[in-house]
Amino acid sequence: MVSRTPTKAPAPRPSPAKPSPSPATRRRQTFRAGRRPSATKRRASPLKSLAAAPAAVASSFDRSVRFCRRRLFKLFARLAVIGSPTKRRAAAAGFQRLRSTPTSLPTPSALLSSPRSQRPSRVHPAALPPPTDPSKKTLFLDLDETLIHSQTDPVPARHDFAVRPVICGQAITFYVRKRPGVDAFLRAAADAFEVVVFTAGLEQYASLVLDRLDPAGDLIAHRLYRGACRDGGDGRLVKDLSATGRALGCAIIVDDNPNAYALQPENALPVAPFIDDADDKELQKVIGFLDVAAGFDDTRDAIRHYKDLVKAN
Template sequence: MGSGHLFTAYKTAKSIWTILILTASTNPTQLSHCRNRQLTSNVNIPKNTPRKTTKPVPDRCPQRPFKLLAPSSPSILPSAQTNPNRPTSIQISKSPLLHPSRSQKKWSPKSPKDPRKPPQSPLFAGGPRRRSPSSSTPESLGFTRIKPVDAAQNPLPPSFSPSKMTLFLDLDETLVHSKTDPAPINYDFVVFPRIDGQIVPFYVLKRPGVDQFLKMAATKFEIVVFTAGLEEYASRVLDLLDPKGEVIAHRLYRDSCRQIGGKYVKDLSDLGRDLGRVAIVDDNPMSFSLQPENAVRVKPFVSDPEDEELKRVMEFLDVAVKFEDVRDAVKFFVGGVVGEPVG
């Protein structure tokens, strides 16, 4: 037999050995080195047979016998060997998850009782959730529906001195005058409220005699500042007018006003005070249009340094404490013409 026939026989034996190894489903990486070594040692190749030059492969084939428990099994798992002196064995796994060809139930969305149903996130399980009409209402979600109202329904807390009457004072153009940029020539202080996300400077000028007026009025009346201005602005101005909080008992802002015809109206009937013991001082007749018989109107203040309106209001307060009903004092003081300026 020539060298060509021997080389052909060598390749045929090599192919047969490869098919046997794959059929037995053994580890191809581990047995490839054993196959090469056994074929090399068993087959006598003539010296003059040409060979391919290859890199030497380290001998990684263990010198331990293999134990095939079931060569025809389609799934073989090598067991973990912790002891190097023990022979390597190959065990068969009979887990149904490793044998998709076996008869078993495949999971589908129509079988909710399948124990192998994959876990799903509570937020995205089953795709977007469809809420029933009853579960989408605010009440079913724990919210309380607030009915829209056009006036404040929360009355003032009880008066600290029930024997005193209540005096409602307007802020802008009654106690102070304020404007934004550009800065005026004369002003007493500046406040920087945040309105609609922007800081806006307000230059405030106090009406002549406002500090003395507030202190004297607080000795005879419960002082409540009722303004249609925004709380962000008005609260900063009142903090500077009454820094110790000893003069102004309560503060009411725009959210406590009614809107009538697009204008803010101050309704005194919903504030928890007897209208017979309530007076309001304001420069805008629309503000007290619901209770004009309780109002003392003053001239709007802008920048007049000789303004004396607050002195006249103080004269009215001296007269009002002598009446059981403030509305009678208003008629007496203004000479029967309700709603006219004091002066």
């Protein structure tokens, strides 16, 4: 007979202990679960911190560095200039550094008619050596439109000679016509006066013309060119007789341009400008005046007397 009394369930068997996973197995399980192993905390790099900074902070820092760099560069440049003995002497003498400016080649007509294109940067000394004959008074003569007239192209119908100076690297031909009576005038003037040609023309040009007027070099005692003129500040070139080392009471200037003798008008004998007049008589009048001036101790008194006579006539 079978008994229906439930029998007691057997006790479950203890499951065998699972072995502990190896370190490699634990790492694989961690990666499969989507987790990364914890890393050891490291100190943040300054460069990484700067890169992680906001853009405004980084831009401000960059501007500060460039500003400091410029200030230091200017400071060291000034110290270098001040520390130079040559610069210290130049600064003490009042010299200033000139800025270089690009120069353009002037036209031939501007070389003579416009002093602005070749304006001297400073007043050049025009002191002459002592006269060889102290008994002679000094006669300053202008060149262009007083003794001669010159022009470039086109070639004039009449001219006495041509010169070809090199100005600013360019050879320019000037066709020169002598004023009527200029040769006799220079010989007569050299007998009684110390003749000095004082021109506002460039030396490259004027020296060639004077070589043709006085080939032997025994008529003209001295030559003064544009560099000896004083800059009036408004483009006018003034011939300062007081800077030549000659007493004003013993000096006469013959010029067609009133601006040239603006500093000493009482020493000036004006003449009409010469262009191309074959019947011009101006130099004959000057010779007549020079004969009268020889009887005056002060040339300014002779010029005043002559001007009074001209006004009366």
